[in-house]
Structure formats: C-alpha cells, structure tokens
Amino acid sequence: MAYTIRVITLVLYLVPFVAAVGQDKCYQIRDKYSGEPICFATLKLCSEGKTMNILSDKEGKFCTDVSQPVYLEISGMGYKTLSDTLTSEYDNQIELIPDLLDIEEVVITGQVTPRRCDQSVYKVTLLSKKDIEHKAAVNLSGLLMNELNINLMQQNVLGRTISIRGLGGEHIKILYNGMPVSGRQLGIIDLDQIGIHHANHIEIIEGPLSVIYGSNALGGAINIITQAAAGKKLKAEAGINYETAGIYNMNLNLFYGLKKHCFGLNMARNFFAGFNPDKNSRFDVWKPKLQYMPGVNYAYRGNKIQADVYVDFLHEELRDKDSLSRDNLYESADDRYYFTKRLNLGLSIGYRFSPVSAITAQAGFSVYNRAKNSYHINLVDLEKHLITDPSMHDTTNFRMISGRLAHTFRLKNLEIITGTDMNYENGYGKRLSGEKSIGDYALFSSFIWDILSGLQIQPGLRVSYNTRYKPPLIYSFNLKYNLAGLKLRASVANGFRTPSLKELYMEFLDQNHRVFGNQNLKAETAHNYNISVSYIHAAHRFQYDFSGDFFLVRVKNKIDFLFDYDQSGKLKSATYFNLPGSLYQTKGIALNTGISYKDLIHVKTGIALTAISSPGNLEKIDFSPDVTAKIQYNVHRKYLSLVAYYKYTGKKYFYKNNIGDATTAAYISKEYTDPYHNVDISLNGRFLSQDLRISAGCRNLLNNITVFSTASASIHGVNNSQMPVGWGRTFFIRVNYILKSKSS
Amino acid sequence: MKEYLFNILAIAFLSVSCFEEDQRVPPYPGLVSTIEYDITFYQGYFDFETNSVVKTHHRDEWDLAFGCDARSWHIKVNSGNELFVYRSALIDLNEPYNISGNEEWQYDNPTGYPDSSAVGTWCDTSVFPYLSHNKVYILAQKGVQGYSEYLRFQMFSSDSSCYLLQYLKPGETVLKQLDVLKADSFNFTYYNFKEEEQKNLEPLKGSYDIVFMPYYDLVYGIVAFPMPYLVRGALLNPDGTEACMYENLNFENIDYEQVLSAKFVDRQNIIGWDWKDVSIDFAGGTATYNVKTNRVYLLKSVEGNYFSLRFLSYTLDGKYGFPRFEFRPVLP
Incomplete structure (x- = not known):
C-alpha cells in the first residue's frame, strides 16, 4: 500500500x-x-x-x-x-570544474546533429530545468518573462504573445520536440497554453531559421524539448505550485524504463483565478482559466534505432466575465466562455546506418480547437442560459500535419544534412468563412564544414513549393570562428512567411474586435544579418563571459494591421494589409556579461537596444532599451540558492497604420508604452537527498499592474490608456517531490 | 507519511482551485421597463401609468399619416421606413418627371410641428375647409442605390371629417382618388399605399405617453457636416405629453419641488434619440451605442401625472435597438 x-x-x-x-x-x-x-x-x-x-x-x-x-x-x-x-x-x-555557463549542454534546434551549445554555429540560449525550477514556471510565458530581447504582451482573451528583437509572435516558430505547434489567434500562439512541466529544457534561437523550419521562423524559434525516460527504473515526480494571485498548479510526471524502452506519463492542472485591480468588479483584466495538460510518451533507444512517440493534450477553459453596470441593472451579465483544445502528436524515428550516416523521420499532427460560447446569467436567481444569438458563439479549428525526413552524413570535417519538410495546415470555422487550407513542401540542405581549425561554416538552402504563394529560394550562411576563448559568429539569411489562414480569411467580429482578413495579401520576405562575438575566460575560481550581438532584419511586404476608427476616436476595425511600398526594419545590439565565483555566486547582466523603423522611412527609428540581470547566490551548491531576476523593459515604440477620414489622409501614428522595472526573487532549497525541492519567493516585487500606453491613439488625438503588465506583487511557493523506487 | 502529506496537499489544492461561483445580488430597486421589440423596425407605444407597451406595429405598416383633429391638416411621412418627399414644381400628376439626383428630399422635422413637416403647409390654413395649393409631391424611398419614386400625390382638401387627395404609382397611368377619414379618438390615421388601406395603427390618443420608433433627424458629428440620419428614439404623444431634460441631475433625489420649477415643453423630440452616443462604422455597417445615464427627464404624462425618467441601456441579449429605462412617479 x-x-x-x-x-x-x-x-x-x-x-x-x-x-x-x-x-x-x-x-x-x-x-x-x-x-x-x-x-x-x-x-x-x-x-x-x-x-x-x-x-x-x-x-x-x-x-x-x-x-x-x-x-x-x-x-x-x-x-x-x-x-x-x-x-x-x-x-x-x-x-x-563546474560548468557555470551551460555551454556543455547539448542543443538540437537548427543543428545538423545534436551538439554542444558552445559548438553550435547559431547562438542558442538554453533555459534548463534549473531555470524552470528557479522561476517556478509552469508555462512558456512564465519562463521567458525576464529574458533579454524577449517581450511579452497580454492580449485580453487571446493570452500572451511574444516578440523577439522587435519581430512579433507571427515571426517566431514555436516547436515542440522540433515539430511546429499549430493554432494561432491573430497570428500569435498563447504562450500560457504551452506547458513546460515535463520539459527537459527550452532552446531559443534569435534569428532566422527559415532554411530548416520554413515559414514563421523569420525572427527565431523556441523549441520545447521534453524529458525522455531512461534507465531501468520507475521515476516519479510530483509538484504543486501556489501563488497569491490565485494560481494553483499541480503536475505529475511518471517515467518507467525497461531495458531499451521508456514510457512516460505526465499530467498538469493549472488554475488561475483571474485578476482585476478593481477588486469589486466582476470583470477580470486577466481572465480566470483552468487548464488540464495530460500527455504520454514512449521512447526506444536501440543501438541503431531511436524512436520517440508522444501525445500531448491541452484543455483550457477561460472565462471572460461581464462587468455589472447600470446597463445590465447590476443584476445580469453576458459572460463569454472560451474552450481551447490542443493536441500535439509526434513520431520521430532515427536510424543509424553507420557511425557517419543516419536518417531521421519525424511526423507531427497538431490540432487546435477554440470555441466561444456566450451565456446570459441572471444574478438575482443565478439562472444561466446560452444566448440564442448565433453571432455570440463561434468555433475555430486548425489542423496541421507536418513531416520531415532528413539524412545526415559525416565526412571527416564535414557534416551534411539533406531533407524534405512538409507542412499542411487546414482550418475551418465561422471566422474563416468556411474551410481553408495551405500547404508548404520543401527540400532543404545544409552542411557544416570545419574548414580550418576553429573555423566553421554552415551554408543552407531551401527550395519550396507553396500551394498559394511562390516562395523564393531560401538561403542562409553561417560562420563561426574560434580563437582561444573568443567565438565569432556571423550569419546572412533570408526568410519567407506566407500569410496565415487567419490573416487571409478571418472575420473576427465580437464586442471587442472587428478584424478582417485580406485574401490579397502578399507573402513576406526578409533579409537577416547577424554578427555576434562571445568570450569566455576561466581563471582560478572565477569565470567570466561576455557576448555582443548585432542584428539587422529587413522585411518586405510586412503584414500588419490597418486600423480604422469611428468619429469618437474609438477603434472600429482592423484589416490585415501589406505595408505599402517599403521595407520594415528592426535592428539592434545586445551585450551580455556574466561572472561566476566558484559555484557560489553567478551574476549575469544584459543590455539590449532594439530599434524599429517607421513604415516607409527606414531612417526614422526609435530605440527601445532592455536591461536584465540575474544574481544567483548558492548558499550551498546543491541544497540552497537565492536567485534574483531583474528586468527593465524600456519605452517601447511601435507604429500604427490608420485609415483617414473626410478631413485627414491615411496616416501612420507613432505609439509607445511606458517603461517599467520588474524584480522577481526566489529561494530554492533541496532537501531529503535532493528529493524534496522547494522554491519560494516573490514575483513582481515592484508591484507592476499597468503602464501607460498610447496604443489606442485615434484620429482625433490620443486616448490615454493603460496596458496591463502584471497582477501586482505576489508570493509563491513551489514544492516538488521525487520518489525513488527501491528496485533497480 | 510524506506521501500522505503530499496527497492531502494535492486534494486541498484541488478543492480551492476552482472557478469562483457567482453570488446572488438583490434585484435592481427601480421601476424598469424594456422595449422588447427592436425599435429599428417597430413602433412601440408606452404608457407610464400602466408601465406597459400598449401597442406595437412594424415600421412599414404605413407611408403617410394624417392628423385626426377636426381642424388638422397635418401630414406626416414615414421617414423611419426611408420615405422622403420632394415638393416638385409640377401641378399635374401625369406630367413626366424623372428623379435627377438634385432633388431636395424632405423628412418631417421630429419636433412634430406641422409647419416643419416634409409636406409642409400644403393648403391655405386661413380658410376652412382647407384647400390645396395643388402642388405635386414626389414620395420616394431611399435605398442602397439612392432614391426611387414610390408614388406621387396631390392634396385637394381637408375638412372636419376627411382628407381628399389623388395619387399615381410608378408605371401606372390611371390616377387614383383617395378619401382618408379622420378618426377623432386618434392623433393620426395612417395610410398604406402598397396595401391601399387606411389603418388606425396608434392606440387611442389618451392611452400612451411616448412612442419609440425610427425616424430621420439631423445628426452632428458623424461626418464634418450635419447629416440626416436614421435614428431610433422616443417621441412624445402630441396629445398633451410634455417633458424637460436635465444633465447630471441626481435621479434618486428628484421630488415634486423639481417639477414645480421645471419648464415642460411639448416638442415631441425632447427625449428623442440623444440619450445615447453612437459611433458609426460606415464600412462595416454597424454602430456602437453608449447610453448617457446621467441624462434625466421629467415627464408630464397625457393623464397629467409626473414621472422622472432615465435610460439605462440600449442592449438586449447583446443586440442594440432595445431601450431599457427606469422611471418613478413624482408625487406632490
């Protein structure tokens, strides 16, 4: 028992x-x-x-x-x-010697073959299981919160979206064990729906990966690598997390290894009670939601064959509760319930013909279903009924089938990967005006050549066929040069993004949104230039590292919103369109430094300046700064550490394209969001032979709730508004417990 | 023991981490009524004493309305159904006329004053029975393509019992004579030319206080210049209902003192449509409404009783066109 x-x-x-x-x-x-x-x-x-x-x-x-x-x-x-x-x-x-910089970790995103982080020609940011533990993160948005060059924005019922280096969520490929995740609303994937309770680590590449991953990878990729079971053992891990904002999370991971077979089962339940600065309001700025995330996986690790199968599921219920006002006599409300289902099914088989030749086949099937139902509730007698008006309900479905077949071959100082990649996405629902589909089929090849000692190049090429657009030839050229502790990386690449089904066909009409698709959209093309230099030096008990990055991205035919306003200045509707006759440009620099003393103190700091250009005027740019810092003090290397995260999110500028009226021509307005500081701290302890892991701390120490934003600027001036950035200062505790089976 | 503790913790977590259930609230304390027919398409006659809509009919039930008072010569045009009048220079109904696009299309001024109507003073009002100036009026319906002729008519006379007129429909050559009988117990009697039928659509003139209906009015702020626009609002019963309007008057504190100092007017659109803000999306064909809940009305009913009134919303089940208002009798 x-x-x-x-x-x-x-x-x-x-x-x-x-x-x-x-x-x-x-x-x-x-x-x-x-x-x-x-x-x-x-x-x-x-x-x-x-x-x-x-x-x-x-x-x-x-x-x-x-x-x-x-x-x-x-x-x-x-x-x-x-x-x-x-x-x-x-x-x-x-x-x-302790590896203080995670450079020994193996990464796979964008690689020809898995390789150590420091040996990759791409600059890869790796967020380990320890980072997840220190941040007590249960989803991707919680994990990426204080990262440099990454900005998250809350989008009402659509959840949290990301931008990297000034490029929005539609340019960021979200991958799950290397296979794309489907289901974008307004071009974004809600990062709150991407659970990481069973993740082994997360790899982030800032920069284009279009050769390997095709569309949507102009700005970078985030790859969630889940844990693989290993060993002839039963391993179980349970965790609970409580945060005073009304967050209650639980997760359970089970692994069982039997010779070469590994079985995994994971389950998470996440609950958020919602938040509104006005405690008396029934309406929540941050919507309450309940998520269930079950999943199973199987892995086979043979001498020549390696196989992985996984099925992950998400069910989310999000409630958008109506406020009580004189409009409804303070006695009834029209509530909207959003039910989201995500299914990610993946299969990966690798076969090694010889020590230098292997083939990998991957197949993925991703399903996304989101239904909105509206209920009228009479709060006097608590009677609730479904509103009969069909316009108050809708359902959107997406299905994506992905396949990839790649052959890798190693010749002395040359590694070659050649493969095919296919993605077929199909969507249907009221907002898409019926059933729509788009397919992308490609051949790609890339190789890493160690030309000289320390000098590596990686050219890549992708030829693709799209069922709706004519993609250009996609190329990339990466270079890495090692000189003692100095590493120089440079890359030139182009990218291509086809408009999503939503951007093409959507009709999104409700009380808060009026967004229209545009079937005449052109595909985006981009050129991306990166230079980075990094230096690592270890001396006695100190270890220093420094890195500097410069990037420039130019996007042609960038797809953006064209906003239209009514006479009172309220936003009336938005339509997708290609920015006319010009390039959209982002550029910036990022500097990171780190210093570690023994394995006692780690300090990492970063500063980034990202500029976006005004549409139609590349000379007119505005820089937005970001500053991050992480200080980790290990009271005891294994058992107790204190970690503090700091992020300064600078004033963010962005441009809106507006339709004029009888008195004004169409115009571009420059908007901004005020800067703010964020500090999180956590105390992390491991007890009972490290089986019991407890993290406790304070999130949002500076009590950020909203910041000023001119996002709703109108043709008649600026409607001052507040953008939600947090739910105030909260305290959290996370407890993870690991039990070891006695038999081996 | 550790495992038990963990299980207990997990169960405790599950039990508290659920969506918050709604709590009962007390019903709204005021006397509240909702017009449950969309006033874009229906006319609803409301009586304050009985707190009820005494009659409802569709807006396309009528084309022209004729004043029923023995001395009345007042003719109204159903602009709520997009009907407009052009006072042509013709004197013969059979004379050819094609709509050029330069016509000055008229709709009734919603004040309800007879001389401000679309048809205007069509007769010599100094001599009774009233005899016509014999003008030909083009009645046109506004559609997506513009104005199209609905019919043309020519008034002859009005006496204590009826109106006499003739009309010609497009494509027809034979003039039709029409007698519209006055009905003393109503403010207006109505005529539907499509059905060629006279109708008494209104309730008895002493049985209601305001009518919710669509009609045209001059609206400022939609574009750079004032624009005639189809509005939805409330008009007073011309048989004696009066009202006055206040901004930011505390609705809860209105008493009879307020009534004594009030300046009531019989202008029929004193309540009108302006108790709500509208934001119009021409491209999308939609409008967004916000009710001005700070606007308060004092109303003297057709029966001589006083009421305070304010609008609360314009939405029912998420759709616009359904006024909800609160009113209270104001007693001495």
Missing part, C-alpha cells in the same frame, strides 16, 4: 545503477571548488579497443583496473566534461 501511494504521489528520481568493474583502484570524483563528491557522474573508459560506460556511486566513487593506461571521459550534470588518461599514478581524487 505504501509503495502504491508512493507511485501515485510520485516522486521518484532516476537512480542509475552502478556497473561492476574491476576493483584494482578506486577513485572519487569531487567538485573542484567545494570538494563535494559528485554522484552518478557518467564515465566512459576505453582500453585496448574496448569501451565501458559506468556511473560513479552515491559518494562519487568508482573503481577500475588501471594495469594498462585507460582513456577516461567523465561528464556530470552541471560540470565540464573531463577527458584524460588514467594511469596507476593518477591521484585518486578527480576534480571536475
């Missing part, structure tokens, strides 16, 4: 088992600075043509026969990999 409860409650951590090896000499692996033993480090021992993989034990010890020199490679989570030759004279205390 007790064991059953342990399984249900779930908290079991993978305890790798220790392989028995020769007992001739024993060693202990320790942290170089703290001296603490490193348990379960992976060791690869090669001697006389034989290779053996073992793990260090709970005390960081392992034993092996060293009568002959043994080639040794040790990697431990959070440590730099050590390669050396082990002889009988070798000291029995082996020290690993």
Whole structure:
C-alpha cells in the first residue's frame, strides 16, 4: 500500500545503477571548488579497443583496473566534461570544474546533429530545468518573462504573445520536440497554453531559421524539448505550485524504463483565478482559466534505432466575465466562455546506418480547437442560459500535419544534412468563412564544414513549393570562428512567411474586435544579418563571459494591421494589409556579461537596444532599451540558492497604420508604452537527498499592474490608456517531490 | 507519511482551485421597463401609468399619416421606413418627371410641428375647409442605390371629417382618388399605399405617453457636416405629453419641488434619440451605442401625472435597438 501511494504521489528520481568493474583502484570524483563528491557522474573508459560506460556511486566513487593506461571521459550534470588518461599514478581524487555557463549542454534546434551549445554555429540560449525550477514556471510565458530581447504582451482573451528583437509572435516558430505547434489567434500562439512541466529544457534561437523550419521562423524559434525516460527504473515526480494571485498548479510526471524502452506519463492542472485591480468588479483584466495538460510518451533507444512517440493534450477553459453596470441593472451579465483544445502528436524515428550516416523521420499532427460560447446569467436567481444569438458563439479549428525526413552524413570535417519538410495546415470555422487550407513542401540542405581549425561554416538552402504563394529560394550562411576563448559568429539569411489562414480569411467580429482578413495579401520576405562575438575566460575560481550581438532584419511586404476608427476616436476595425511600398526594419545590439565565483555566486547582466523603423522611412527609428540581470547566490551548491531576476523593459515604440477620414489622409501614428522595472526573487532549497525541492519567493516585487500606453491613439488625438503588465506583487511557493523506487 | 502529506496537499489544492461561483445580488430597486421589440423596425407605444407597451406595429405598416383633429391638416411621412418627399414644381400628376439626383428630399422635422413637416403647409390654413395649393409631391424611398419614386400625390382638401387627395404609382397611368377619414379618438390615421388601406395603427390618443420608433433627424458629428440620419428614439404623444431634460441631475433625489420649477415643453423630440452616443462604422455597417445615464427627464404624462425618467441601456441579449429605462412617479 505504501509503495502504491508512493507511485501515485510520485516522486521518484532516476537512480542509475552502478556497473561492476574491476576493483584494482578506486577513485572519487569531487567538485573542484567545494570538494563535494559528485554522484552518478557518467564515465566512459576505453582500453585496448574496448569501451565501458559506468556511473560513479552515491559518494562519487568508482573503481577500475588501471594495469594498462585507460582513456577516461567523465561528464556530470552541471560540470565540464573531463577527458584524460588514467594511469596507476593518477591521484585518486578527480576534480571536475563546474560548468557555470551551460555551454556543455547539448542543443538540437537548427543543428545538423545534436551538439554542444558552445559548438553550435547559431547562438542558442538554453533555459534548463534549473531555470524552470528557479522561476517556478509552469508555462512558456512564465519562463521567458525576464529574458533579454524577449517581450511579452497580454492580449485580453487571446493570452500572451511574444516578440523577439522587435519581430512579433507571427515571426517566431514555436516547436515542440522540433515539430511546429499549430493554432494561432491573430497570428500569435498563447504562450500560457504551452506547458513546460515535463520539459527537459527550452532552446531559443534569435534569428532566422527559415532554411530548416520554413515559414514563421523569420525572427527565431523556441523549441520545447521534453524529458525522455531512461534507465531501468520507475521515476516519479510530483509538484504543486501556489501563488497569491490565485494560481494553483499541480503536475505529475511518471517515467518507467525497461531495458531499451521508456514510457512516460505526465499530467498538469493549472488554475488561475483571474485578476482585476478593481477588486469589486466582476470583470477580470486577466481572465480566470483552468487548464488540464495530460500527455504520454514512449521512447526506444536501440543501438541503431531511436524512436520517440508522444501525445500531448491541452484543455483550457477561460472565462471572460461581464462587468455589472447600470446597463445590465447590476443584476445580469453576458459572460463569454472560451474552450481551447490542443493536441500535439509526434513520431520521430532515427536510424543509424553507420557511425557517419543516419536518417531521421519525424511526423507531427497538431490540432487546435477554440470555441466561444456566450451565456446570459441572471444574478438575482443565478439562472444561466446560452444566448440564442448565433453571432455570440463561434468555433475555430486548425489542423496541421507536418513531416520531415532528413539524412545526415559525416565526412571527416564535414557534416551534411539533406531533407524534405512538409507542412499542411487546414482550418475551418465561422471566422474563416468556411474551410481553408495551405500547404508548404520543401527540400532543404545544409552542411557544416570545419574548414580550418576553429573555423566553421554552415551554408543552407531551401527550395519550396507553396500551394498559394511562390516562395523564393531560401538561403542562409553561417560562420563561426574560434580563437582561444573568443567565438565569432556571423550569419546572412533570408526568410519567407506566407500569410496565415487567419490573416487571409478571418472575420473576427465580437464586442471587442472587428478584424478582417485580406485574401490579397502578399507573402513576406526578409533579409537577416547577424554578427555576434562571445568570450569566455576561466581563471582560478572565477569565470567570466561576455557576448555582443548585432542584428539587422529587413522585411518586405510586412503584414500588419490597418486600423480604422469611428468619429469618437474609438477603434472600429482592423484589416490585415501589406505595408505599402517599403521595407520594415528592426535592428539592434545586445551585450551580455556574466561572472561566476566558484559555484557560489553567478551574476549575469544584459543590455539590449532594439530599434524599429517607421513604415516607409527606414531612417526614422526609435530605440527601445532592455536591461536584465540575474544574481544567483548558492548558499550551498546543491541544497540552497537565492536567485534574483531583474528586468527593465524600456519605452517601447511601435507604429500604427490608420485609415483617414473626410478631413485627414491615411496616416501612420507613432505609439509607445511606458517603461517599467520588474524584480522577481526566489529561494530554492533541496532537501531529503535532493528529493524534496522547494522554491519560494516573490514575483513582481515592484508591484507592476499597468503602464501607460498610447496604443489606442485615434484620429482625433490620443486616448490615454493603460496596458496591463502584471497582477501586482505576489508570493509563491513551489514544492516538488521525487520518489525513488527501491528496485533497480 | 510524506506521501500522505503530499496527497492531502494535492486534494486541498484541488478543492480551492476552482472557478469562483457567482453570488446572488438583490434585484435592481427601480421601476424598469424594456422595449422588447427592436425599435429599428417597430413602433412601440408606452404608457407610464400602466408601465406597459400598449401597442406595437412594424415600421412599414404605413407611408403617410394624417392628423385626426377636426381642424388638422397635418401630414406626416414615414421617414423611419426611408420615405422622403420632394415638393416638385409640377401641378399635374401625369406630367413626366424623372428623379435627377438634385432633388431636395424632405423628412418631417421630429419636433412634430406641422409647419416643419416634409409636406409642409400644403393648403391655405386661413380658410376652412382647407384647400390645396395643388402642388405635386414626389414620395420616394431611399435605398442602397439612392432614391426611387414610390408614388406621387396631390392634396385637394381637408375638412372636419376627411382628407381628399389623388395619387399615381410608378408605371401606372390611371390616377387614383383617395378619401382618408379622420378618426377623432386618434392623433393620426395612417395610410398604406402598397396595401391601399387606411389603418388606425396608434392606440387611442389618451392611452400612451411616448412612442419609440425610427425616424430621420439631423445628426452632428458623424461626418464634418450635419447629416440626416436614421435614428431610433422616443417621441412624445402630441396629445398633451410634455417633458424637460436635465444633465447630471441626481435621479434618486428628484421630488415634486423639481417639477414645480421645471419648464415642460411639448416638442415631441425632447427625449428623442440623444440619450445615447453612437459611433458609426460606415464600412462595416454597424454602430456602437453608449447610453448617457446621467441624462434625466421629467415627464408630464397625457393623464397629467409626473414621472422622472432615465435610460439605462440600449442592449438586449447583446443586440442594440432595445431601450431599457427606469422611471418613478413624482408625487406632490
């Protein structure tokens, strides 16, 4: 019974088992600075043509026969990999240096083959499981909140949208284990609906990835990599999270490994009670919602074949409650309920023909369904009925089928990937005026060539066919040069984005929106230039790093809104259109520095200046600054840390295209949103042999709720308005518990 | 024990993390009425004493209305159904006339004063029975393509019992004579030329106080110049209802003192349509309304009783066209 409860409650951590090896000499692996033993480090021992993989034990010890020199490679989570030759004279205390910058982590987004973060020709930002833990994040928006160059905006019932380097959510590809996620409302995917409770890590690439991922990847990609089960063990992990804003989250992850087979089951329930600064109002600025996110996955790890299958589902109920006013006699309300369902189904099979040749086939099926139902509720007798007017209800459906087949081949200093990529999206619903579809089929190829020691280039090409548009030839050229600790990266690429089905066909009419699609839209094309330099230096117990990035993006035929207003200056409707006769440009620089002392203190700071040009006038630009900082103090390297995040979101400028009236011609108005500071702090502890993990802290310490914005500027001047940026200062606590099964 | 603790915590979490249920609220304390027919298409006659809509009919039930008072010569045109009058220079109904687009199309001034009507003073009002100036009036209906002739008519006379006129419909060559009989118990009697039928659409003239209906008025602020526009509003019963209007008067505190100092007028559109703001989307063909709840009216009913009145909303089940208003008797 007790064991059953342990399984249900779930908290079991993978305890790798220790392989028995020769007992001739024993060693202990320790942290170089703290001296603490490193348990379960992976060791690869090669001697006389034989290779053996073992793990260090709970005390960081392992034993092996060293009568002959043994080639040794040790990697431990959070440590730099050590390669050396082990002889009988070798000291029995082996020290690993903490990897303070995550550069040893392996990334896959946009890569020919998985490779270490620092070896990628792309500059990849990696957010690890530890980052998720420190931020107590349950979804993508919570995780990206304080990241440099990334801005989130709350869009009423549509949720939270993202912009990276001044390019909006429609230019950012959201990937789930490498396969695109479908279901964009007004061009955006609600990041609150992208759960990360079972994520292993998240990879972010700022910059174009159109060669590999096609449309929507002009501005970058965010790839959520879920955890893969491993080991012959049952592992369970349960977590609960409470935040004083009325957030109650629970999640449960189960993994079971049986030889080469791994099974996973995950489930999350997220609840948010909604928020309005006016506590007496029934209406919520931040809508209350309840999410269920179940999922299952299976992985097979054979010698030559690796396979992954996953199914993830989301059901969200969001309530948009009407306010009580004299209009409804303070006794009745028309509430809108939004029900969203997302299904992501994926299959990935990799087959290794030889050590230098492999093929990967991926297939994805993504379903998005959003229904709006309106109810009239009489609050005197609490009688509720569905409003009969059909215009108060609607349903939108999207289905996306994605497929990818890629062959990778390695020749000495050349890695080549060649493949096909197909995406077919189909949508139907009232707002789309029937059933509509668009397909994109492509051949792509890219290779990484180590020309000289430290010099890598990666050209790429994509030829595609689109059922509605004629895409140009997509190319990219990336270069990386290593010089001691200095890494120089440069890239030139073009991109292409076809208008989405919504942008083409949508009719979105309700009390708050009047948005019309435009079937005459042209596809966007873009040119993207990036230069970045990074430097890492480790000296004694200090480690410094610095990086600087410059980017320039020019988008032709950028799809934007054309706003129309009524005589009182209120926004009346918006229509999609291509910015006429000009380029849209964003450019900017970002500087990041980090310093770490032993594994005790980590300080990271960043400053970014991003400029967007006025439509039709590339010379007229406005810079928006962002500043971020992260300070982490490890009271105890393993067991207790204090983390503070700071972000200054500078004054953000944007331009609106407006229709004129009888007295004014069509014009462009410059809008802005006021700057604000945000500070989050958390105290993170690990107890009971790290099985119990508790994070507690304060979010939005400076109590931001709204900032001034001129977003609703009208033809008659400016209607001052407030843009919601948060629900004020809140306190949170997150508890994760891991149970380990006794059998191995 | 740890697992039990975790389970208990999880169950506690589930029990509190649910959508908040609505709490009952007390009913609104005032006397509230809602016109449940869309006043874009229907005319609804409301009586304050009985707090009821005493009669409703569709706006296209009539074309012209004729004053029923024995001495009345007042003719109204149904601008709510997009009918307009052009006072032509013709004197013969059979004389050819094609709408040129330069006509000055008239609609009744919603004040209700007879000399401000679209047809205007069609007769010599100094001599009774009234005899016509014999003008030919072109009655046209406004549509998406512009004005199209509905019919043309020529008044002859009005005496204590009837109106005499003749009319000609487009495509017809034979003139039709028409007697419209006055009905003493009504303010107006109505004629439908399509059905060629006289109708008494109104309730008895002493049985209602205001009528909600569509009609044309000059509206400022839609475009750069004042523009005739189809509005939806409330007009007073011309048989004696009077009203006056206040901005920002505390509705709750209105008492008989207020009545004594009030300057009541019989201008029929004193309430009118202006108790709401409208934002018009020409391209989308829609309008957005906000009711001015700070606007308060004092009303003397046709029966001589006083009421305070304010509008609360213009929406029913999410659709516009349904006025909701609150009123209270103001007693000495």
